[in-house]
Amino acid sequence: xxxxxxxxxxxxxxxxxxxxxxxxxxxxxxxxxxxxxxxxxxxxxxxxxxxxxxxxxxxxxxxxxxxxxxxxxxxxxxxxxxxxxxxxxxxxxx
Numbered sequence: 001x002x003x004x005x006x007x008x009x010x011x012x013x014x015x016x017x018x019x020x021x022x023x024x025x026x027x028x029x030x031x032x033x034x035x036x037x038x039x040x041x042x043x044x045x046x047x048x049x050x051x052x053x054x055x056x057x058x059x060x061x062x063x064x065x066x067x068x069x070x071x072x073x074x075x076x077x078x079x080x081x082x083x084x085x086x087x088x089x090x091x092x093x094x
Contacts, residue, residue: 024065027065027066027068027069028061028062028065030065030068031048031060031061031062031064031065031068032061034048034064034068035048035049035052035057035060035061035064040084041084041085042084042085043084043085043086044064044067044068044071047064047067048060048063048064051063051064
């Protein structure tokens with residue numbers, strides 16, 4: 001026997017839902033740009049190229065976007081700039 005769902009059982013969508021989709025799109029675009037346009041070496045790009053060869057382009061772009069969001073969140077919390085390489089001394093030669 002099924003009962004009718006009530007309004008209290010319906011999941012509520014947050015008001016910032018459209019912004020989340022927009023942000024996901026921007027992260028995907030950034031991942032695509034990192035793989036296709038950026039010529040400078042980074043450990044993130046090297047990881048993405050290896051991932052692409054194993055799993056394909058679309059999955060790789062999503063994985064890079066997720067990894068990029070984690071990196072950006074950590075940068076925001078620690079207030080550190082992006083490190084192009086894993087070596088601390090060769091971070092940003094600007």
